[in-house]
Structures are given as structure tokens and as C-alpha cells.
Amino acid sequence: MPVWKAIKLVTVVVLILVPKVVWAEFYGDKKYGEYYEEEKVWVETKAVLPEIPKTESLVEYYVSAASSNKYYIAPQTISVAADGVVRYAAAVKTPNGVLNLSYEGLRCATKEFRLYAFGHSDGTWGKSRNEHWRAVRRGSYQATLFNEYFCPRGVVIFSPGEGADALRQGGHPLTK
Numbered sequence: 001m002p003v004w005k006a007i008k009l010v011t012v013v014v015l016i017l018v019p020k021v022v023w024a025e026f027y028g029d030k031k032y033g034e035y036y037e038e039e040k041v042w043v044e045t046k047a048v049l050p051e052i053p054k055t056e057s058l059v060e061y062y063v064s065a066a067s068s069n070k071y072y073i074a075p076q077t078i079s080v081a082a083d084g085v086v087r088y089a090a091a092v093k094t095p096n097g098v099l100n101l102s103y104e105g106l107r108c109a110t111k112e113f114r115l116y117a118f119g120h121s122d123g124t125w126g127k128s129r130n131e132h133w134r135a136v137r138r139g140s141y142q143a144t145l146f147n148e149y150f151c152p153r154g155v156v157i158f159s160p161g162e163g164a165d166a167l168r169q170g171g172h173p174l175t176k
Contacts, residue, residue, distance in 0.1 A: 042109075045081040047116045049103055049125045053077055053089050059167045063144045068095045071141050073149075075164035077103070080157055084109050086150040087116070088163070092141070106142065107133060108151035113142045148175050 053074030063071050070093040077089035087105045094100075101119030106112075112133040117125040136142045149166045150157055152174035157163050166172040 043083065044085065045083040047087055047103070047105060049117055050074075050077040050089060052101065052119050052123045052125065053091075055091075055099065058091055059164075061144070061149065061167055062170070063141045064139065066139070069093060071144075073145070073167055075160075075167060078150075078160040078163040080160055080163070084156050086156060086163060088145075088150075089119075090141070090145075091119075102128075104142070106136070106146055106150050108146070108154060108156040111136050111146060111151075111154070113146075148172060 053076065057074055057076060058072035059075055060070055060072050063069075072091040072093065074089040074091070077087070079087045081087065085105045085107050087103065089101060089103050091102075092100045102115055103117040103119075103125060105114045105116060107114070110133070113136050114133045115128040115130060117127050120126055136146050145151075148171045150163050150172075152166075152172040157166070157172070162172075
């Protein structure tokens, strides 16, 4: 190989590699966009259990014709925390008249729910043993609350009043 071709080849290689080395030193080895915003770790706000709601304060909402149960939310227990979780007291009344009460949370960003506590007949809450977030199952009452009332279009409501209004109106305005 002639000397001038070797010099030309070395020059081309140097011109190609030097900018890459300088770029890597200046910007590090992260990909484009990683310097603009680091991924934030989600931290759950501590849930505070409300008073057990009175049965006359419960607002009924429709879930499905496939279920003979009746579903209720206590509007005064709805809260929207800084962590993006909508918390509420839910009640399910069976055809036999048994009322099951629970305090739950919906995480709109991930379409998950969590049970915090169950209501006892003596007017107290019993903490749930399962402290994990679970995916909202299609057809469940949590799915109805997610889609129709508390997370319309997957976005968390702004205030407890917005959720209570959605319950009284039979659904959030964005879902109609």
C-alpha cells in the first residue's frame, strides 16, 4: 500500500473517532434525553382511614347487568392525594342484604387498585393483610370506578368534589 494511501486512511479514521471520543467525554455515555429528566420513583402517600360512613350517605352507581349486587361509594370519603391515588370507601350490597364495606385506592397512572381496610359491624376498620397494588380486572367494580368516575381517559380527577359530582351525575363528563 502506498504511503499516501496509508496516511489518508489514518487521517480519515482519526477524523471519525476523535469527535466521538470528545462527545463521550463531554456528555458521558448516556443516550439522548437522559440528561433532561431522570425517572422519578413513585412514593405512596400514607392512607388515613376515614370514619365508617353511614349507610344513608352512600351513593349508588351502576356496574353491570351481569351482577345482582348493588354498588355504593361514600362521597365524603373520596380523597385525591399528591401521589395520584384516589381513595374512597366502597360498599357492596348482596341480594341477601349483606353490606360489605372497604376502604380502597385507585392508582390512575398504572390502572391498579389496593385494599387498605375492611369495615366491621362494630363501626371500626380492620386493616387489610394484602398491602400490594393489583391490576384492575376488566368487569370489576374497580374497573367501572376507574373508567367512568375517578380516572376518566386514564387521568386522575382533580378533587374529591369532582369524583362526588361524577357519582351523582352517573359518570364523569369526559366519559359521556
